[in-house]
Amino acid sequence: MSDVTFHKVATTDQLDEDEAMQVIVEGKEVAVINLGGTFYAMDDICSHAYASMADGYIEGDCIECPLHGAQFNIKTGKAETPPATVDLATYVVKIEGSDIYVGLPNN
């Protein structure tokens, strides 16, 4: 875990189940997603066109881009449906108390 730095981005009460929100971590747009009570984080900008994935809807294990409907797996970032063909990066999340932390790789 030494290769990531955790940043506090939100609190769990800010994010209902099956909802997503955009946070800015180190200048980067990250989507934090509450999938059935478990929190995940992935790049927020769709790999197809400029849109915030946090504005999308959650369907199963995927989040759907609000602009053109590309779906990405929330757990892996994999581009599951067209028009997207490039996966999104995912980030490790930890919860301490009610605080949500997103871990960004150190580089």
Add this chain to the structure above:
Amino acid sequence: MTATDTIVIIGAGQAGGWTAKTLRDEGFEGRIVVIGDEPYAPYERPPLSKDVLLGNAEKESCLLWPAGTLEGQNVELRLGETVASIDPAAHTVTLAGGETIGWTKLMLATGGRARPLPIPGADLDGVFVLRTIADTDAIRPLLTEGATVLVVGAGWIGLEVAAAARKRGAKAVVVEVGDRVCARALTPEMSAWVHALHERNGVDIRLSCGLKEFAGAGRIERAVLADGTEIPCDLAVIGIGLVPNVELAQAAGLAVDNGIVVDETGRTSHPDIFAAGDVANHPNPLLGRRVRLESWENAQNQAIATAKAMLGKGEPYSEIPWFWSDQYDANIQLMGLPTDWDETVVRGDRDSGSFVEFYLKDGKIEGAAAVNNPRDLRFTRRLMTSGKSFEASSLADPAVKLQSLLKG
């Protein structure tokens, strides 16, 4: 289908490209030949009248995949080539240059072309349609500060050109023969909203207005309206609809009726020939009728579904139609093709520039239109496919999350 089979795809646009990609991704190992009359690898057209026309994006950004992607999947791209004829009995196509290519199965993703305007002067320099990268490349440099563009047709293309012209500092005059903008796609209330959006941005829209001719010495200098009014202009862009490219199919004896007639798996009246995209007149089970859709999403998803069907693993293609347009700061989206409704519910405030209109019949959502609210609009698809009825008061209240309407 085996590795010794050949699939030929006529058309290298959104539908043709996705057909080839899907065939490979689904494991087809035979020969794939994509024949396109434009010099570009498959690309999507929506940005041509938006960001690319504005100069905010390069045309290369329209390519469906990075250059070389299809070739890397062993797809033969025959670009800048035209098909002269199809011989269904012999299972061949013949190119304009005379070369004949055999196929096991054939995809017709021939799309459409901009409808020409049959008036005098339509062949003058400076009179354009907007369908291809070449069209956009020709128009963009003319949309300059102080220039006047005469737009014929207040449909999506015409209005997007007007918006791009205004953003680039040009004047825009829109001439529309109908009595409101986007009458085919929008309800009267939405037409009025879009009309007002353009007027706020300084576009001069003339409704119920016929056009007699374009005039000029070799190059367009003015448009003459049916009532004799002359409008000086530097260029004209005609956006009066699409003509489906059915000629090859027709000559080959396939069933054609407002496009190439296909079944729910994209199969034409010939068992080994398929069609998808703008050209395909297909049954839509969710709408309960046949439609031919000129839309980005249909060109992509119907092609994917049809490619799978060509490999014998298709499921009927069935989606609620979805369209979008970007004009100024307004992202306009439509879900469904409502033809009959008894109640319009507005969620949000029309004047705020962010709202959704739902069109209800007996509490069921027949369709919806949204301005700057893609999130709710996309979820509307799920409300529609749920088959449930909804309370107008719940839909109208932005504080009520749409997801909550499907729970419990």
